[in-house]
Amino acid sequence: SQQGEEDPQALSIQEGENATMNCSYKTSINNLQWYRQNSGRGLVHLILIRSNEREKHSGRLRVTLDTSKKSSSLLITASRAADTASYFCATDGAAGNKLTFGGGTRVLVKP
Amino acid sequence: GAGVSQTPSNKVTEKGKYVELRCDPISGHTALYWYRQSLGQGPEFLIYFQGTGAADDSGLPNDRFFAVRPEGSVSTLKIQRTERGDSAVYLCASSSMGLGGANVLTFGAGSRLTVL
Numbered sequence: 001s002q003q004g005e006e007d008p009q010a011l012s013i014q015e016g017e018n019a020t021m022n023c024s025y026k027t028s029i030n031n032l033q034w035y036r037q038n039s040g041r042g043l044v045h046l047i048l049i050r051s052n053e054r055e056k057h058s059g060r061l062r063v064t065l066d067t068s069k070k071s072s073s074l075l076i077t078a079s080r081a082a083d084t085a086s087y088f089c090a091t092d093g094a095a096g097n098k099l100t101f102g103g104g105t106r107v108l109v110k111p
Numbered sequence: 112g113a114g115v116s117q118t119p120s121n122k123v124t125e126k127g128k129y130v131e132l133r134c135d136p137i138s139g140h141t142a143l144y145w146y147r148q149s150l151g152q153g154p155e156f157l158i159y160f161q162g163t164g165a166a167d168d169s170g171l172p173n174d175r176f177f178a179v180r181p182e183g184s185v186s187t188l189k190i191q192r193t194e195r196g197d198s199a200v201y202l203c204a205s206s207s208m209g210l211g212g213a214n215v216l217t218f219g220a221g222s223r224l225t226v227l
Contacts, residue, residue: 031213042115042202042218043154050213088153092214098167099144099214101153 006089006105014110019076021105023089024069032065032072033090033099043088046074079109113137115219117203123225124193132188132222136205143186144216145178146202154202160186193226200224 007022023032031050035043049056049065049072056063062075076083086104093100116135124130136143142161146154156170160180168178175193180186190197200223204216 033215035216035218042220043204043216044218045215048213048215090216097142097161097208097214098156098159098169099216100156101146103153 006087006102008105009103010106010108012108012110013079015079015081017079019079019083019107019109021074021087021107023072023074023102025072025089025091025102026070027091027093029067029091029093031092032063034061034063034072034074035088035090035101037086037088037104039085046087076107079107081109081111083107084109115203115205115217117201117219117222119222120220121223121225123227125227126193126195128193128226130190130193130224132190132201132203132224134186134188134203134205134219136184136186136203137207137217138184140205140207140217141183142206142208142214143180144204144206145186145188146204148200148202148221157188157201190224193224195226198224198226 005024033048034046037043047058047063049063060077065072086106088101088104090099090101118133144159145157148154158168158178163183175191178188200221202221204218206214206216208214
């Protein structure tokens, strides 16, 4: 079973626009992470936010976490064609060992 | 090595055959994970190792699936009597996470298994 569920499932935007995707999860977490997967490749870690943090930035990425709503959002600002990929949220449980992924948001950035 | 290496990158087999998929993690990473990913889906957890032992194998779908990591480095995922439903990309990831630390995974490129 998958802990996190991303929304929307797919997103199509023009280059330069912002892309926002959301993740909801069910049980308490220690950390929430976002990963990117280009077609036919392995996943690459983007950013981690801890359960006691509310917002984090890394370059053009902004992640928020609302533990009361059990949800997170990933914002990609000023998108580029190279941002075209699938984005997955991943959560760990109380033990912090097993990482569970959501179904992903497929983002298409049109030049 | 510099990254997580998985072999073979592609495997086509016939229903009922036995398959082994190999993962060579980043040197020094104590944790190793196996996931399965079907087309258009997120990675589905199978099993993870801390050192040589399987710390959590709750994701293995049935007893046809088995994984080992005898020396705490390379791992092999073994699938017996393959079925068409086993077709997927099998992803391996490793982590240097210590107790209480954040678990950031480095993934390999995956092994695509096709069962005819």
